[in-house]
Each structure stands twice: as C-alpha cells, then as structure tokens.
Amino acid sequence: MATIENNLFDIGYMDTLASGTTSLHQLDPRAKLITTLMFVIMVVSLGKYEISMMIPFVVYPLTMIVSGELPFNYLLKKIILVAPFAILIGIFNPLMDREILVQLGSLSIAGGWISFFSIMIRFGLTVSAALILISLTGFNAVCMALEKLGAPRPFVIQLLFLYRYLFVLIDETSRMVRARSLRSFGSGGIHFKVFVPLVGQLLLRTLDRAQRIHLAMCCRGFDGHIRISRSLKFGFNEIRFTLAWSLLFFCFRSYNIPLKIGELIAGYF
Amino acid sequence: MHMADALISPAVGGAMWVATAGLIGYCSKKIKEDIDDSKIPLMGVIGAFIFAAQMINFTIPATGSSGHLGGGMILAILLGPYAAFLTMASVLTVQALFFADGGLLALGCNIFNLGFFPCFVAYPFIYKRIVKDGQSQKMMMAGATLAAIAGLQLGAFCVVLETLFSGISELPFGTFVLLVQPIHLAIGIVEGLVTSAVVIFVWKSRPEMLQSSVSSIADKGYSIKRVLIGFVAATLITGCALSWFASAHPDGLEWAMFKTAGVEELEGPEKGLHSSLATIQEKTAFLPDYGFKSSEADHSEEATKAWPAVDPGTSMSGLVGGVLTLCLTVFIGFVIKRRKATEV
Numbered sequence: 327m328a329t330i331e332n333n334l335f336d337i338g339y340m341d342t343l344a345s346g347t348t349s350l351h352q353l354d355p356r357a358k359l360i361t362t363l364m365f366v367i368m369v370v371s372l373g374k375y376e377i378s379m380m381i382p383f384v385v386y387p388l389t390m391i392v393s394g395e396l397p398f399n400y401l402l403k404k405i406i407l408v409a410p411f412a413i414l415i416g417i418f419n420p421l422m423d424r425e426i427l428v429q430l431g432s433l434s435i436a437g438g439w440i441s442f443f444s445i446m447i448r449f450g451l452t453v454s455a456a457l458i459l460i461s462l463t464g465f466n467a468v469c470m471a472l473e474k475l476g477a478p479r480p481f482v483i484q485l486l487f488l489y490r491y492l493f494v495l496i497d498e499t500s501r502m503v504r505a506r507s508l509r510s511f512g513s514g515g516i517h518f519k520v521f522v523p524l525v526g527q528l529l530l531r532t533l534d535r536a537q538r539i540h541l542a543m544c545c546r547g548f549d550g551h552i553r554i555s556r557s558l559k560f561g562f563n564e565i566r567f568t569l570a571w572s573l574l575f576f577c578f579r580s581y582n583i584p585l586k587i588g589e590l591i592a593g594y595f
Numbered sequence: 596m597h598m599a600d601a602l603i604s605p606a607v608g609g610a611m612w613v614a615t616a617g618l619i620g621y622c623s624k625k626i627k628e629d630i631d632d633s634k635i636p637l638m639g640v641i642g643a644f645i646f647a648a649q650m651i652n653f654t655i656p657a658t659g660s661s662g663h664l665g666g667g668m669i670l671a672i673l674l675g676p677y678a679a680f681l682t683m684a685s686v687l688t689v690q691a692l693f694f695a696d697g698g699l700l701a702l703g704c705n706i707f708n709l710g711f712f713p714c715f716v717a718y719p720f721i722y723k724r725i726v727k728d729g730q731s732q733k734m735m736m737a738g739a740t741l742a743a744i745a746g747l748q749l750g751a752f753c754v755v756l757e758t759l760f761s762g763i764s765e766l767p768f769g770t771f772v773l774l775v776q777p778i779h780l781a782i783g784i785v786e787g788l789v790t791s792a793v794v795i796f797v798w799k800s801r802p803e804m805l806q807s808s809v810s811s812i813a814d815k816g817y818s819i820k821r822v823l824i825g826f827v828a829a830t831l832i833t834g835c836a837l838s839w840f841a842s843a844h845p846d847g848l849e850w851a852m853f854k855t856a857g858v859e860e861l862e863g864p865e866k867g868l869h870s871s872l873a874t875i876q877e878k879t880a881f882l883p884d885y886g887f888k889s890s891e892a893d894h895s896e897e898a899t900k901a902w903p904a905v906d907p908g909t910s911m912s913g914l915v916g917g918v919l920t921l922c923l924t925v926f927i928g929f930v931i932k933r934r935k936a937t938e939v
C-alpha cells in the first residue's frame with residue numbers, strides 16, 4: 327500500500343520540480359524536447375564497445391541538474407530503481423563474449439565486460455535525460471510541445487486527460503486498498519478472488535466518472551478540442567539552447583575527446 | 596517487459612518510432628471519423644485507471660510472487676482497437692517520462708510491442724473470433740485469456756527481434772527466445788486470467804458497457820491485415836512451441852522463471868531493490884547452463900568475427916582520458932553550482 331502512495335507522491339514531486347523558476351524551466355518545451363531527443367540519439371548511436379566517447383556526454387545531464395536546481399540524489403535513486411532490466415539483459419554480454427579486448431598491464435578485460443559497462447552508461451545517460459526533461463518541463467508543457475510538433479490532437483488530449491485523472495484515480499485506488507487491508511488485519515497480499523472485484527469496482531467507478539466528466543465538459547462547451555491559454559514562443563534563447571547543445575553532442579559523437587586528452591598526457595610524459 | 600534505450604540502436608528505435616507514429620496517426624484519424632465525443636474523456640480516464648490498477652498487486656498462489664494487471668487486452672475489449680491503442684500509447688508515454696520505464700527512443704518499440712499486438716492482432720483475430728457477438732461467459736473467458744497470452748507472446752518475441760537487430764546485447768537469438776518466451780507465457784496466463792475475470796465482472800454488472808464497444812467496432816478495416824495472419828500465426832507457433840519446449844525441461848527451470856516472472860512484471864518503482872537482487876541471483880544460478888551451451892555453439896562464429904585490434908597503448912590513453920574527462924565534467928558542474936550559489 328505504501329508503494330501506491332509513494333507513486334502518487336513521486337509524480338506530484340516531479341511536477342513540483344517542474345514549477346521551478348530557473349532559466350532552463352522557462353525555455354520553450356519544444357527546445358528541451360528536441361535537445362533531449364538529440365542527446366538520446368547521439369548516445370545510443372555510439373558503438374557497442376564505446377565507453378570513453380560516452381563520458382563527455384555526462385556534461386549534459388550534470389549541467390541540467392545543477393543549473394536547473396534539480397535534486398541529484400532523488401534522480402539517482404529513480405535511475406537505480408529501473409536499472410534491473412538493463413542489468414538483466416546486459417549481464418549476458420560478459421558471459422557470451424569472452425574475447426580479450428583491452429589489455430592494461432597484466433589485467434585483461436573481455437569485450438563482454440566493456441559492452442556491459444557501455445550498456446550501463448548508456449542506460450544511465452538516456453534515463454536521466456528523460457527524467458530531466460520531465461522535471462524541467464512538466465507533463466502538460468511536454469504535451470503542448472508534442473502537439474505543436476505535429477502529434478495528432480486526439481492523442482494529445484488523451485495524454486492530458488490521463489495525466490489529470492491519474493491523481494484522482496490513484497487516490498481512489500489507495501483508499502480501496504487501504505480499506506481492504508484494514509478489514510483483513512493488514513495480513514498478506516491481495517488474494518486473486520479479492521483482486522478481481524476490487525479492480526472491477528474501480529473500473530466501474532472509473533466509467534461512471536468518465537461519463538460525469540464528459541457531461542460536465544459538454545455543459546461547458548466541449549467540442550473535441552482543449553484550448554490552452556499559455557502561449558509558446560520559440561525565440562533566440564531556444565534556438566541558442568538547441569543549437570549549442572546539438573553541436574556539442576555532435577562533437578562528442580565525432581571526436582573521441584577523452585582519448586585525445588589521454589594521448590596528449592601520455593605524450594607529455 | 597519494457598524495451599530500454601540502452602539496448603537499441605538508433606536505426607531500430609527510429610524505425611519503430613515511425614511505425615508507431617504512423618499507427619497513432621491512423622488511430623487518431625479513425626477516432627475523429629466516428630466522432631463519439633464521449634470516447635475522448637473515457638479513453639483518458641481509463642488510461643488513468645490502467646495506471647492505478649497496475650499498482651494493485653495480488654499474490655499468485657504457491658509461488659510467493661505477485662502480479663498485476665497489464666492492461667492492453669482489457670483496453671481493447673472495453674474501447675475497441677483504435678481507442679485502445681491510443682490509450683495504451685499514452686499510458687506508456689507517461690510511464691516512460693515519469694518512471695523512466697524504457698526511455699524516449701525505445702518508446703516507439705514499447706508502444707508497438709505492448710499496444711499493436713493486443714489491439715490489432717490478438718483482439719480482432721483471437722478475441723473477436725472466439726467471442727463473436729453471442730456473449731457467453733465461457734467464450735469470453737477463453738477469448739480474453741488466449742488473446743492476452745498471444746498478445747504478450749508476440750510482444751515478447753518482438754522485444755527479442757528488436758534487441759537482436761540492434762546488436763547491443765550479446766544474447767544469442769535462441770537463448771534469448773528461450774529465456775523470454777516462457778517468462779511471458781507465465782505472465783500471459785496470469786494476465787489472461789485477470790483480464791477475463793475483470794471483463795466478466797464488468798459484463799455481469801454493466802453489460803451495456805461491453806455491448807457498446809462491440810457494436811462500435813467497425814469490422815471493415817481488416818482486409819489488409821488478413822494478409823498478416825500467416826506471418827503472425829507462424830511467429831506465434833514458433834514462439835509457443837519454443838516456450839513449451841523450454842517448459843518441458845524437468846530441472847526446475849520453469850519454476851525459477853515463474854518465480855521471477857512476477858518480479859519481472861512489476862513496473863518501475865514497485866520493483867524493490869531486494870526483489871530485483873533476488874531475481875538476479877536466481878538468474879545467475881541457472882546461467883552457467885545457458886552460457887555453456889551457447890558458448891559452444893557460438894565458438895566458430897566468434898572465431899571468424901573481426902575484432903578491433905587489441906592495443907594496450909590505446910586502452911591506456913582511453914582510460915586516462917576517460918577518467919580525466921569525467922573529472923572535468925564534474926568540475927564544470929561544480930563551477931556552475933558555485934556560480935549559482937554566489938548569484939543568490
């Protein structure tokens with residue numbers, strides 16, 4: 327039960343973060359969405375055994391976290407929570423691929439381990455980019471950006487609705503689960519026989535609610551289109567932000583900067 | 596099972612994005628055409644319901660693990676394929692953004708895997724065929740269960756294909772299929788039973804809810820998709836046959852997988868660190884078996900593969916440079932932080 331409330335808190339907290347006032351928060355959501363996509367594509371397009379070229383990319387999430395005043399530990403915790411899937415698939419690499427790829431003195435590292443760490447870094451970078459996007463922008467603004475960038479309107483309206491009623495329904499769910507657990511002395515999990523009517527009831531309530539909402543909307547003149555008063559402006563700041571970061575990502579992608587630095591230092595000695 | 600950004604290549608991610616975007620556009624057009632205004636809030640709110648319902652876990656008897664509703668099939672039954680696909684897409688979008696399930700590039704894959712198969716394959720070709728319009732409880736039960744299983748098997752198979760084509764993971768095709776399909780067979784059975792039970796619950800207390808969706812589904816648009824049946828059936832048979840083959844192993848493999856299945860199915864934050872560590876432990880326990888078999892099989896292939904030359908010098912420079920770059924980026928972060936602090 328605690329997890330249901332935690333989830334609710336979690337989503338709400340991300341929204342609180344999005345209401346920050348830094349210059350990053352104020353950028354047009356489209357700029358942040360496009361930059362995030364560029365970032366993810368550049369990171370993912372790196373070769374399977376690439377580790378060193380990925381390291382410079384850390385600068386993007388780090389800069390965003392620091393100058394967007396986001397809580398680093400909280401985001402880190404969120405990333406670690408979803409890590410098991412990537413680990414699960416990635417861990418097969420060291421087992422399948424035992425060819426020695428890196429030789430450091432007497433220590434030899436198999437290609438599988440390299441690609442495993444590559445997967446983990448990839449994972450950390452892409453996941454943090456998505457989380458940063460939402461906590462700098464907020465869900466509603468991301469939806470607006472999606473619509474402006476050409477996503478079909480029914481889909482966007484749908485997303486807005488889902489988000490709006492998420493809180494209401496999670497609240498309702500946690501009340502139902504709490505009521506059940508109070509009546510069963512808090513013991514054990516929910517039995518299948520209880521689960522079905524529980525979810526069924528929730529579904530019926532949801533359907534009723536949807537009908538009421540629709541009637542209320544009709545009363546207020548709903549014609550299949552939600553109008554949002556906030557206007558978007560893709561100005562100089564947005565262009566500068568998107569271009570500068572994209573260019574930087576492109577450089578990171580094209581030149582192995584850590585290797586160059588390393589060679590420079592090795593040459594010095 | 597959510598596909599992750601870390602495991603796909605841009606080509607695969609991009610292709611699936613295009614496919615998914617096309618499907619979303621198509622479904623949106625369809626929804627606009629048979630404009631039934633009440634459906635739009637209904638879709639959104641039911642999407643929120645799926646989200647909320649996923650947070651209720653029930654215990655699976657005798658295994659100690661727990662499961663929850665997945666949602667694709669129940670959406671298709673309640674809303675019809677087009678609306679269900681859009682709703683599933685938005686549920687997955689919210690999951691990707693807030694819980695970092697999957698990722699932005701992998702979102703296309705995830706929507707396709709978890710939305711397309713239940714809505715456009717399992718629902719019209721399995722559920723509708725079995726249930727028809729005469730509504731008997733047994734038929735609904737069978738239809739929903741089979742459709743949920745098939746939808747998940749196909750989705751899981753697609754995860755395997757996407758991973759394979761991306762080439763980031765080393766898992767050989769056979770091993771991956773043997774690993775993933777049985778897990779999803781178990782998940783699918785649980786999902787199917789839950790789906791059918793909930794659908795029957797709704798049908799008993801509010802039959803008009805199901806009838807309205809049944810009558811509003813246009814059966815006309817499926818002529819092209821009929822061509823796909825052959826392909827889909829082939830993959831289904833392959834997937835299921837392989838699953839059964841794996842389940843026939845007498846060594847408790849299935850038991851272990853079933854145990855992990857419940858954990859595997861949990862989404863994001865519900866996945867406690869404890870349970871995931873346990874999963875990994877269980878996995879590694881039977882891993883040597885797999886590793887041994889396939890490393891033998893793959894040996895000849897590996898030998899012929901061209902590897903990048905091993906050069907200690909380059910590795911050393913890379914390592915030193917990498918560490919330095921990392922220090923540099925962290926330093927940049929600190930500088931910005933300092934500057935911000937002095938600004939305030």
